[in-house]
Amino acid sequence: QVQLVESGGGLVQAGGSLRLSCAASGRTFSSYTMGWFRQAPGKEREFVAAINWSGISTYYTDSVKGRFTISRDNAKNTMHLQMNSLNPEDTAVYYCAAMDKKNWGTSLFMRARYDYWGQGTQVTVSS
Secondary structure, three states, rough: OOOEEOOEEEEEEEEOEEEEEEEEEEEHHHOOOEEEEEOOOOOOOOEEEOOOOOOOOEEEEEEHHHOOEEEHHHHOOOOEEEEOOOOHOOOOEEEEEEEEEHEEEEEOOHHEEEEEEOEEEEEEEEO
């Protein structure tokens, strides 16, 4: 299995930026498609972004396109989410997730397709 730990969350004013990090340990990091999800109060956990094993392909939900950038460094077993132009609607707990090879070819937007999850990091954007 793989263990995931998020960091980098915090409080930021609208229009500001934050950089989230996800550190992985356990199995080979490059064996996983990686993703970011978020959950706001009273809402379901939703897909934010994903990146394939090599970092060549990236995917974003419409609401964050042009503002967020997902990246990974397999040599360092880390993944990042650079968040710019933040607004209060981005306030949520952000989760790092890993998808094993067995689920490749299925929808990367679905929570159930990811096998491992971090504990989450709080992002709060004030107006």
